[in-house]
Amino acid sequence: MRARLPISNLFCDRGANVRRVVAASATFGVMRIGVLSDTHLPAEVPTLDELGAHSAEFLASMDLIIHAGDVVLPSVLDWCAQFAPVVCAQGNHDHFHDERMSSVVVVEHEGWRIGAVHDVEGIPPYVNTVEDLKREVYRDTTLDILVAGDSHYERLEYRDSTLLLDSGSPIFPHHKSTRLGSMALIEVTRDGVRAEIVPLGETAERPNPCTHAAMEFDRNGLISASIGGAAQDLEAGRVRWRPRAAPPLRV
Numbered sequence: 106m107r108a109r110l111p112i113s114n115l116f117c118d119r120g121a122n123v124r125r126v127v128a129a130s131a132t133f134g135v136m137r138i139g140v141l142s143d144t145h146l147p148a149e150v151p152t153l154d155e156l157g158a159h160s161a162e163f164l165a166s167m168d169l170i171i172h173a174g175d176v177v178l179p180s181v182l183d184w185c186a187q188f189a190p191v192v193c194a195q196g197n198h199d200h201f202h203d204e205r206m207s208s209v210v211v212v213e214h215e216g217w218r219i220g221a222v223h224d225v226e227g228i229p230p231y232v233n234t235v236e237d238l239k240r241e242v243y244r245d246t247t248l249d250i251l252v253a254g255d256s257h258y259e260r261l262e263y264r265d266s267t268l269l270l271d272s273g274s275p276i277f278p279h280h281k282s283t284r285l286g287s288m289a290l291i292e293v294t295r296d297g298v299r300a301e302i303v304p305l306g307e308t309a310e311r312p313n314p315c316t317h318a319a320m321e322f323d324r325n326g327l328i329s330a331s332i333g334g335a336a337q338d339l340e341a342g343r344v345r346w347r348p349r350a351a352p353p354l355r356v
Contacts, residue, residue, distance in 0.1 A: 122208040123244055126192060128169055136214045139164050139189070140289040142173035142223075142254025143274035144181050145198065149283040152184060153275060156285050159305040160275055163288055164188040171210065173254030173272065174223030179203045196223040196254065209244055215295040220245055221252040226354060235265040238356045250291065250298065258351035259287055259302045261318040263327055264343035268300055271347075273315055275305055279350060284311035297323035318346060 128136055141160075146152060153160040164170060167189045174196025176182060182205055185191045193199075193206040210221040220243040232241050239246045250268045253260075257280050260271035270289055273279075278286025285305045292299040304315040321328040330337040330344045337344045347354075 122195075123211065124192060124207040124209070125211040125213070128212060128214040134215070134294055136293045137166060137168050138212070138219070138291040138293065139167035139170045140173065140221075140252055140270065140272040140291060141170070141185075141275050142272050143175045143196070143257050144172070144276055145175055145177050145274075146181050146276070147178065148276070150276070152181075154184075156276065156283075156308060157306060159285060160288070161188070163290075163303060163305065167290075169212065171212065171219070171221050171252060173221050173252055174199060175254060176206075182206070192221070194221040194223045194252075194254070211243075211245055211248070214293045217250070217293050217298060218245070218248045219250040219252060219291065219293075220248040223253065224255040225251075225253040225356065226255060226352070228356065232356060235267050235269070235356060239267075250300075256351060256354075257286075258348050259289075259315055259318065260347045260351070260354075261300060261302055261320055261332075262343075262345045262347075263320055263322055263330070264345060266326070268298065268320065268322065270300055270302075272302065279314045279348065281314060282311060284308035285313050287313075287315035297321060297328065314348070316348060320344065 165188050170185045170189050170191045172193040174194045175198045192210045194210050195206050212219045252270050257274040259273040262269040272289035273287040275286045285308045287304050290301045299321045302318040316333045318332045320330045327339045
């Protein structure tokens with residue numbers, strides 16, 4: 106397990122239910138952020154440990170964990186907190202109070218700004234662009250990375266100088282029965298960002314439907330992108346990807 110990264114609260118606007126945190130420099134200037142969403146626990150299994158060590162092994166190497174909502178019980182956040190500090194965007198199934206949770210979470214490291222909310226499907230009809238999404242849903246137009254959950258499908262897109270990421274669900278991927286799904290990794294340095302969708306492994310007789318995907322970018326734009334191991338064309342300066350079965354998103 107990595108040494109705990111010190112996290113300091115810059116600002117906490119409880120009136121607007123926005124939590125903003127800044128992270129001090131991590132090992133060698135690299136901050137590793139683990140992202141998960143839609144754990145919906147307890148369910149058929151009480152904890153992620155019941156599906157094997159994959160989730161714990163993944164989170165054990167993180168400096169910070171962002172849960173994008175539908176936690177259901179705070180014990181899930183407690184479980185995550187054994188590995189790294191946790192912040193959480195409140196989901197529609199999260200009917201409890203926890204100081205780690207708010208409607209919107211903003212994390213800043215080395216000048217890069219990450220926003221997290223739970224749902225970007227039920228957005229107002231006048232939200233039609235990434236800029237609209239930042240302003241109306243994330244409440245911050247300076248964000249570089251937009252994290253969301255709720256869909257249970259992976260998402261990794263880069264457009265309008267912004268990364269849009271959904272880690273999928275680690276336990277109910279693609280709304281299938283209980284099985285290993287996916288989480289995500291965001292590595293942040295002063296010079297750039299690398300993001301990755303990480304399938305966690307396989308559950309006996311219940312195949313994992315998630316796809317590995319990765320992107321790297323800096324202030325000048327995309328550097329590399331791959332989906333399912335296949336390099337993507339970067340000529341247009343953007344890459345948009347979700348699994349084919351995923352419901353369409355307006356933004």
